[in-house]
Amino acid sequence: MSDAPATGTQSITSGAQAGVAARRNDVRNRWLLASPALTIIVFAALGPLLIMLVYSFLQKGLYGGVIWKFSTQGWFDVFFHKDIFDDTVGFADAHLSIFWRSIRLSFATTILTLLIGFPTAYFIATKSEKWRPVFLFLVTIPFWTNLLIRTFAIMELIKNEGVVNSVLQWAGLITSPIQIMFTDFAIMLGMAYVYLPLMVLPLYASMERLDFRLVEAGYDLYATRWQVLRKIIIPLVKPGMIAGSILVFVPSLGAYVTPRILGGGKNLMLGNLIELQFGQGRNWPLGAALSITLLVIVMVALLFYVRNASRSGVKSHG
Amino acid sequence: MKCKLIASVAMSAMMIGLSASAALAEGQLNIFNWGNYTNPELIKKFEEQFKVKVTLTDYDSNDTALAKVRAGGHGYDIVVPSASFIPIWIGEGLLLETNPGGMENAKNLQDNWKSPEFDPGRKYTAPWQWGTTGVAVNTGAYSGDVNTSAIFMDPPKELEGKVNVVPEMADIMGLAIAYVGGEPCTADKTVLKKVRDALVAAKPKWLSMDYGTTEKLSSGDWVASVNWNGSTFRARLKNDKVVYGYPKEGFPVWADQVVVLKDAKNVDNAKAFQNFIMEPENAALISAFARYANAIKGSAEFMPADMKDAPELNIPAELVSAGYVSKTCSPEATELYTAIWTELTK
Amino acid sequence: MADDVAGKRPFSIKRQPGFGFIAACCFVMLYAPILILVAYSFNAGSSIAIWEGFSWRWYEAAWQNRQVIDASVTSLKIAVSAAAIASCVATMAALATTRTEPYRGMTAIYAAINQPLMVPEIVTAVALLIFFAIIKVNTGYQGLAYLIAAHSAFCIPFAYLPIRARLENMDLSLERAAADLYASPWQAFRYVTLPLMLPGIMAGAMLAFVISLDDVVITEFVKSGGQDTLPTYMLGQLRRIISPEINAISTVLLAISVAVVSVFFVLSRKGGKA
Numbered sequence: 010m011s012d013a014p015a016t017g018t019q020s021i022t023s024g025a026q027a028g029v030a031a032r033r034n035d036v037r038n039r040w041l042l043a044s045p046a047l048t049i050i051v052f053a054a055l056g057p058l059l060i061m062l063v064y065s066f067l068q069k070g071l072y073g074g075v076i077w078k079f080s081t082q083g084w085f086d087v088f089f090h091k092d093i094f095d096d097t098v099g100f101a102d103a104h105l106s107i108f109w110r111s112i113r114l115s116f117a118t119t120i121l122t123l124l125i126g127f128p129t130a131y132f133i134a135t136k137s138e139k140w141r142p143v144f145l146f147l148v149t150i151p152f153w154t155n156l157l158i159r160t161f162a163i164m165e166l167i168k169n170e171g172v173v174n175s176v177l178q179w180a181g182l183i184t185s186p187i188q189i190m191f192t193d194f195a196i197m198l199g200m201a202y203v204y205l206p207l208m209v210l211p212l213y214a215s216m217e218r219l220d221f222r223l224v225e226a227g228y229d230l231y232a233t234r235w236q237v238l239r240k241i242i243i244p245l246v247k248p249g250m251i252a253g254s255i256l257v258f259v260p261s262l263g264a265y266v267t268p269r270i271l272g273g274g275k276n277l278m279l280g281n282l283i284e285l286q287f288g289q290g291r292n293w294p295l296g297a298a299l300s301i302t303l304l305v306i307v308m309v310a311l312l313f314y315v316r317n318a319s320r321s322g323v324k325s326h327g
Numbered sequence: 328m329k330c331k332l333i334a335s336v337a338m339s340a341m342m343i344g345l346s347a348s349a350a351l352a353e354g355q356l357n358i359f360n361w362g363n364y365t366n367p368e369l370i371k372k373f374e375e376q377f378k379v380k381v382t383l384t385d386y387d388s389n390d391t392a393l394a395k396v397r398a399g400g401h402g403y404d405i406v407v408p409s410a411s412f413i414p415i416w417i418g419e420g421l422l423l424e425t426n427p428g429g430m431e432n433a434k435n436l437q438d439n440w441k442s443p444e445f446d447p448g449r450k451y452t453a454p455w456q457w458g459t460t461g462v463a464v465n466t467g468a469y470s471g472d473v474n475t476s477a478i479f480m481d482p483p484k485e486l487e488g489k490v491n492v493v494p495e496m497a498d499i500m501g502l503a504i505a506y507v508g509g510e511p512c513t514a515d516k517t518v519l520k521k522v523r524d525a526l527v528a529a530k531p532k533w534l535s536m537d538y539g540t541t542e543k544l545s546s547g548d549w550v551a552s553v554n555w556n557g558s559t560f561r562a563r564l565k566n567d568k569v570v571y572g573y574p575k576e577g578f579p580v581w582a583d584q585v586v587v588l589k590d591a592k593n594v595d596n597a598k599a600f601q602n603f604i605m606e607p608e609n610a611a612l613i614s615a616f617a618r619y620a621n622a623i624k625g626s627a628e629f630m631p632a633d634m635k636d637a638p639e640l641n642i643p644a645e646l647v648s649a650g651y652v653s654k655t656c657s658p659e660a661t662e663l664y665t666a667i668w669t670e671l672t673k
Numbered sequence: 674m675a676d677d678v679a680g681k682r683p684f685s686i687k688r689q690p691g692f693g694f695i696a697a698c699c700f701v702m703l704y705a706p707i708l709i710l711v712a713y714s715f716n717a718g719s720s721i722a723i724w725e726g727f728s729w730r731w732y733e734a735a736w737q738n739r740q741v742i743d744a745s746v747t748s749l750k751i752a753v754s755a756a757a758i759a760s761c762v763a764t765m766a767a768l769a770t771t772r773t774e775p776y777r778g779m780t781a782i783y784a785a786i787n788q789p790l791m792v793p794e795i796v797t798a799v800a801l802l803i804f805f806a807i808i809k810v811n812t813g814y815q816g817l818a819y820l821i822a823a824h825s826a827f828c829i830p831f832a833y834l835p836i837r838a839r840l841e842n843m844d845l846s847l848e849r850a851a852a853d854l855y856a857s858p859w860q861a862f863r864y865v866t867l868p869l870m871l872p873g874i875m876a877g878a879m880l881a882f883v884i885s886l887d888d889v890v891i892t893e894f895v896k897s898g899g900q901d902t903l904p905t906y907m908l909g910q911l912r913r914i915i916s917p918e919i920n921a922i923s924t925v926l927l928a929i930s931v932a933v934v935s936v937f938f939v940l941s942r943k944g945g946k947a
Contacts, residue, residue: 036776042769043782046762046829053826054789057800064803071658072415073394094520103670125699128689132696135687146938151703153934155887157907158923162706164911165713169548172709188488190548191535205703221687234689263793265890270911273535274494277672280795287398287799289390289496290669297803300796311791357898363913382899383740385909398802400809402898539913590813 058304065297073291083294087302104282104299111279114193115261118200119254122208125201126253130212131242134219145213152206160267163199164190191273199267204260208253215249255314259307279303356381356596359392359403361583363541363558364456366616373603379596387538388495396421396588404591405600407455410582411497411653413445423587425598427453432605440622445655446584453601456557456619457582459642459650460498462572463540463559468550473572474646476506479553480525482532491543491552494536496668498579499526499553501653505577512656514663523667530671544569556639557619563639571639573646579653582622707927714920731921741922743899744906748886751817751902755824756832756882762825763832763881764874771840789827797827798894805895815897823895824885831884832877839873872940879937883930 068080090101133144151159166172167189174186189195219242227237243250265280272278277285279299286296356373358365362385370381384403386392389412395401397419408416416422427433428442428449436454446452462478469485477483479490480503492499501511503526509518534549541558543549545565554562559571585604587597603609610621611629620640627635634640642650656664714732718725735741766786770779789797805819847869851861889904896905903926910919 035773039769039773039776040778040782042765043786046766046786046833047782049758049762049822050785050788050826050829053801053822054792054797055785057797057804058792060804060807061796061800070397071661072419073397094516094523125695125702128692128695129699131689131692142938146935147700148703149938150931150934151707153883153887153930154707154927155889155904155907155923155930157889157904157911158710158927159706161907161911161919161923162710165710166706170546188534191537202702202706205699209699224687228684238689259791260793263795265795266908273491274537274672275530275533275535280793283795283799285669285672287802288394289388289494289672291390291394291665292669293803296799300799303793304796307791307793355899359898362909382743382901384898384901387912398806400806400815400897402815402900404898537912542913 061297061300065294065301067294069292069294071291073287073293075293080294083292083298086292086295087298107277107279107282110193110276111262114197114200114278115258115264117197118204118261119208119257121197121201122205122257123250123254126205126208126212127250130209130216130249133209133213134216141217145210148206148209148213156203156266157270159203160199160270163195163202164270167195167198190271191275193272193276195271196264196268196276196278199271200261200264203267204257207256207260211252211256212246212249215246215252219245251314251317255310259310262307262310263303354379354596356405356593356600357403358383358600359396359401359406360385361407362387362538364407364617366612369604369609369612369616372609372612373600376603377596377599379593379599390496401588402592403588404593404597405585405587407583407585409497409653410443410445410452410584411655413452413584413586414655416586417446417451421589422451423589423591423594423597424450425587425594425601426450427601427605430598430602430605432602435605435607435610435623435625437622437624440582443582451586452584453586453605454622455583455585455604456613456617456621457580458556458619459573460495460502460553460555460579460581461559461574463544463552463554463562463569464572465544465547465550465566465568466570467568473570474575475572476502476574476576476578478551478572478574479533480506480529482529482551486551487532488534489550490533491535491537491540491549492533493538493540493553494672496664497653498581500664500668501579501651502553502574502577505574505649505651508576511577511579511651512654512660514657514660516663519663519667523670526667526671536672555619557617560618560634560637560639564633573642573649575646575649577649577651580650581653710920711924711927714917714924716917716920731917732925734918735921735925738918740901740906741903741918744901744903747817747900748902748904751820751824751892752882752885754821755828755885756878758821758825759828759832759881760836760874760878763829763877764836764870766829767833767836767840771837772845786833787830790830794827794890797823798891801891802894809897817900819895819897820892820900820902823891824888827888827891828881828885832874832881835876835880836870836873839870839876843869876937876940879933879940883933883937886926886930 064075065083066079066081067075068078068082070076086101087104088101089098090103091098129148133141133148136144164171168174169186169188169190173189174183177183178186189198223241223245224237227241232240263280264278265284268276268278268281269284272281274281280303283296283299283303286292286299290296356379358381360383364385365383370383373379374381386395389409392406392408393412393415396403396406406416426449430453433441433449436449440454442448443452462473462476464473464478464486468489469483471483478486479492482488482490500522503522504511504513504518507518507521507525509515509522513519540549540552540554541561544552544554544559544562547566554571556571559569563569563571585601587594587601591597604613605623607623607625608629610623610626614621614626614634615629615631618634618637618639715727715729716725717728717730763786766782770782770786773779801819801823805823809815809819843866848861848865851865856864887904888902889908892902893905893908896902901909903922907919907922
């Protein structure tokens with residue numbers, strides 16, 4: 010193209026300009042195509058978040074709602090607490106303990122699902138081509154069933170009159186029912202149950218791409234099964250592990266339904282604390298501030314994942 | 328093309344849906360009431376008599392109801408708050424003045440309920456049911472004295488870690504204040520500090536802070552709980568080990584009222600409902616379902632026989648003076664109570 | 674290496690000790706609670722734990738329960754509308770963001786579309802509560818549109834991802850062939866691209882439908898009077914009356930979700946092979 014005659018060069022430049030114009034046209038068309046989706050999302054998802062940010066800086070109304078006056082009381086109440094009687098200011102350890110409980114339980118849930126999900130994903134990935142879709146289907150179905158139904162199912166198992174206690178009593182192992190419901194443990198169990206498929210699927214995606222020749226090489230070099238697992242398989246599927254962990258940790262942090270039903274109102278997680286402010290707590294600005302705090306924590310976790318994923322050279326999803 | 332087709336189908340579906348809901352507005356009534364508190368037979372009777380479609384949405388506590396309605400855009404016509412909250416609702420401008428006191432069936436109101444303190448002349452409210460708040464205990468787990476707030480404020484050994492406390496702030500604060508010896512609605516900071524400390528000390532000994540007492544008491548999931556008398560009555564009918572205790576330190580007497588919201592869309596149907604429930608037979612239907620007393624003359628003959636002598640509905644003579652009528656507390660007191668309560672529920 | 678000593682299992686490089694057992698446990702754990710729940714929906718007795726014989730009575734009770742029927746109708750209305758809107762809009766968005774070199778703002782669009790997946794539901798629910806309350810008070814309109822809008826918003830990413838996956842795997846040569854045959858861009862789209870994309874769009878619609886049907890948190894906060902959906906009705910019941918009627922309703926919901934997801938699976942596998 011470079012040794013075209015003079016007139017050709019002319020047409021190339023104008024051709025290039027036409028190319029640029031066409032490209033700009035194309036981009037504009039793409040933006041138009043994407044606009045309905047963006048409108049709906051801005052209206053019903055992103056926009057309200059901004060309003061919520063505004064609300065966190067307003068004064069709370071006596072019986073709920075807000076008074077349109079600027080105040081940082083909402084944000085102050087997230088972290089600090091003025092004792093009603095001594096007027097001393099200290100850390101809001103009630104809030105902090107709820108933060109801590111949420112992070113602790115989400116972390117425990119992630120570990121639990123990892124311990125169970127890793128072998129399961131490995132098992133599915135090492136089955137024949139014919140069987141893999143079947144197993145995948147079996148793992149995905151619980152995920153698409155209603156969250157309420159799954160939480161309810163776990164509740165039926167662990168209630169005092171539930172299956173677990175009945176079986177243990179019938180087997181003579183215990184004499185009176187163990188109180189599992191309404192404890193932190195119950196919440197963790199419920200969340201692990203609900204989010205298990207979310208751990209298995211990314212792990213499976215990673216393991217499916219595992220090159221088993223490397224594993225075979227390890228065995229050829231007299232490695233034990235444990236060494237092969239630790240030094241070859243796990244490092245290779247680390248992206249899947251990280252993706253799965255994020256997919257479990259983030260929803261667990263913001264869980265609302267499961268702690269509400271299994272926690273009995275005494276063991277609050279962040280989601281429940283936020284809801285409380287819009288009901289009995291009568292403190293909308295605080296609720297808004299807490300929501301934004303939760304959002305920030307989640308974004309930090311996601312950022313960590315994105316940086317990690319790109320560092321290990323994995324093409325980011327999509 | 329397919330996309331356009333789907334989109335037009337969706338649009339028309341929405342149109343139909345919207346127009347349908349608009350058309351139904353003439354013959355509809357949206358009730359917002361406590362959970363498990365409305366007799367389906369009553370609703371059916373009302374629907375047939377007035378050719379109206381009734382929807383029923385429920386809430387668990389006065390605070391939730393107030394919060395939801397105050398947030399705006401709720402879509403309800405009728406709410407049933409407790410009497411102690413009525414002045415708040417009136418003060419916030421949320422109620423429509425429908426004047427039930429002047430309605431046809433107002434003649435059936437019992438004399439002591441004709442012009443109550445919270446709504447003189449009954450300009451806004453029609454009575455639903457009234458009752459007491461106390462404790463419910465499963466005698467299989469604990470056979471000692473149940474007529475005391477110590478059941479949840481300082482649980483006996485057999486009940487430690489097994490008591491449920493219903494998160495109804497007004498009732499619990501009232502019981503706790505009475506327990507430490509204070510006056511109802513007090514704003515005295517020394518008394519309230521004792522209340523706060525007592526509650527916070529008692530909380531680790533509770534099992535949970537949840538609703539659903541009737542079912543969980545009858546099934547044995549809970550062996551003790553703060554509870555309302557009618558709900559305990561219903562639990563006892565299913566599980567005869569459950570007894571109701573009237574705390575001798577002091578217990579609140581509350582009365583729930585039916586009010587019409589100012590932004591109600593179906594005002595005529597709502598007024599008709601207020602009049603409807605003041606008829607003896609209908610009041611009896613309401614009481615028979617939830618097992619509480621009502622404020623209408625002549626309803627007793629239509630109510631189930633076991634309600635006449637039930638211990639939950641007849642306060643023992645020596646405990647009558649311990650009961651106090653739940654009132655609206657001053658804004659300062661309410662602020663303090665909310666602060667204590669949020670400290671507790673965190 | 675395969676035939677060491679007779680009777681001993683040949684060494685498989687893929688096998689890890691105990692993994693099969695844990696995987697089996699996993700499947701059992703995933704399904705046991707659900708199966709128990711389904712089993713007890715056929716319980717003739719009214720207690721959740723004591724089995725008293727087989728019976729359909731709870732299904733009949735649920736069918737006759739007016740509130741359940743109303744809630745189901747509302748759920749369906751919202752799910753169908755949201756799925757339709759979400760898949761339409763997601764198709765356009767997918768067309769806008771695939772098979773092209775990155776242009777300015779493309780990642781922003783991508784992030785915005787997937788945002789509902791990243792933000793915790795409770796945060797969105799609370800934000801919508803505040804936002805819609807302002808609108809409701811000022812316009813007085815209280816219909817289902819708020820719920821439909823909210824559901825469409827969080828269904829969009831679920832519809833978008835399968836459609837986008839399908840688009841990216843599509844063979845460009847077919848469209849080029851259409852262009853060679855003098856088809857206009859619109860005709861090429863209508864007669865070639867769209868039919869090829871269809872399995873992806875249907876898959877996206879099914880996913881969006883199931884997600885909308887299952888939503889509880891956002892609906893609970895945004896709904897107005899008389900707008901209970903099946904999940905919010907069940908949430909209310911779960912905190913009070915626990916009769917096997919809930920099991921019956923859950924089983925029906927389960928059956929619907931399983932059916933829809935199965936169709937989705939078949940569609941996406943068919944699409945993959947094509």
